[in-house]
Amino acid sequence: MPFTVTVLVRPKAGLRDPEGATVQEALAALGYDGVGRCHVGKVVEFELDAADETAARSAAVEMCERILANPVIEDYEIHV
């Protein structure tokens, strides 16, 4: 059964996020003053053939730990 899996990978809180800082500065330079705590991460979306939602989710967790995210410096969030 095909499931659509969406994985959000973000830098862990407290770690340096130069990309987020750059976006925040760029937004401020364009006049958007009320912007704070800007962070940039990535979104990976794919279709996954699995027996059921639980299997799809546990496969996605394994993929995140192995390749989609760097668990040392990144958090991930999985939506199936």
Added chain:
Amino acid sequence: MPFTVTVLVRPKAGLRDPEGATVQEALAALGYDGVGRCHVGKVVEFELDAADETAARSAAVEMCERILANPVIEDYEIHV
């Protein structure tokens, strides 16, 4: 009033997505065969000071059109 804004930016359907293709090949190489239609985009998250949710959303749309996304080749999705 501070709102947390999450913006997902993805390549438009039908356009070449070499990053997505690479991730899909890497997953296949690790033995995950049931993966298809893999796409990689980015997630931008920030706090935004706005009068209400409508104002926050319309400011976010403007930011996406101006800088966060390239509307020619990317779709964006805003969650406030």
